[in-house]
Amino acid sequence: MKTFEQMIEGYARFRQGDWQKQHDRWEQLKEGQSPQVMVIACSDSRVDPAQIFDVDPGEIFVVRNVAALVPPFETTPGQHGVSAALEFAVQFLKVREVVVMGHGMCGGCKAALTQDLHGNALGEGGFVAHWIDMLDEVREPIAAQQGTSGREAERAMELAAVKVSLANLRTFPCVQEKEGDGTLKLRGAYFAISDGVLHLLDESSGVFGPVS
Numbered sequence: 001m002k003t004f005e006q007m008i009e010g011y012a013r014f015r016q017g018d019w020q021k022q023h024d025r026w027e028q029l030k031e032g033q034s035p036q037v038m039v040i041a042c043s044d045s046r047v048d049p050a051q052i053f054d055v056d057p058g059e060i061f062v063v064r065n066v067a068a069l070v071p072p073f074e075t076t077p078g079q080h081g082v083s084a085a086l087e088f089a090v091q092f093l094k095v096r097e098v099v100v101m102g103h104g105m106c107g108g109c110k111a112a113l114t115q116d117l118h119g120n121a122l123g124e125g126g127f128v129a130h131w132i133d134m135l136d137e138v139r140e141p142i143a144a145q146q147g148t149s150g151r152e153a154e155r156a157m158e159l160a161a162v163k164v165s166l167a168n169l170r171t172f173p174c175v176q177e178k179e180g181d182g183t184l185k186l187r188g189a190y191f192a193i194s195d196g197v198l199h200l201l202d203e204s205s206g207v208f209g210p211v212s
Helices: 004-016 023-029 081-092 107-114 126-146 151-169 173-180
Strands: 037-042 060-065 097-103 185-192 197-202 207-210
Touching: 037 081, 060 081, 081 097, 081 173, 097 151, 107 126, 107 151, 126 151, 151 185, 151 197, 173 185
Parallel strands: 037 060, 037 097, 097 185
Antiparallel strands: 185 197, 197 207
16 A cells, blocks of 8 residues: 555656646636536545546545445534535535445444444544444344344445435435425445445335446
């Protein structure tokens, strides 16, 4: 894995390569951005949305966090990072689609399933535990039916987390309004690290199917 010094070497290659090849595009981007799609993905280093969807700079608006979670709409004081990004994308950039993309081997979802971090102090796993407690409700039936270890249970939690985020997105008034009038579409996706296959959620059936 690369060190930061090696990444700076990569930057030099970027300046000599893609920066020059796509100079016209960068000239356009300095005037502003107008992506049509927002992707909410996990911070996991293995699941870069730009790489998975093979997009150019400026084509997707991305938010990444532990387990690709969206908290419900809240008006309480605090630092609402995901909510701010969503608001900006929907209200100001006027994206037409929001994609929640979960993934296989997700450490955040595994921690939600095992609850190994529950009770940890802030700075020692407590921040993570508090963040992923959004999944506590969907965890219960998974744990009861499939246990709290093994890939089958972990995958069930990973897929359930996407559905939780979609449900929470729909608690935002701006999303309700725009989805209602047809100017915004929500999508659920799941990237399987083990085989590189992307799955999309059919919300009518609740089933994730591979993209052919």
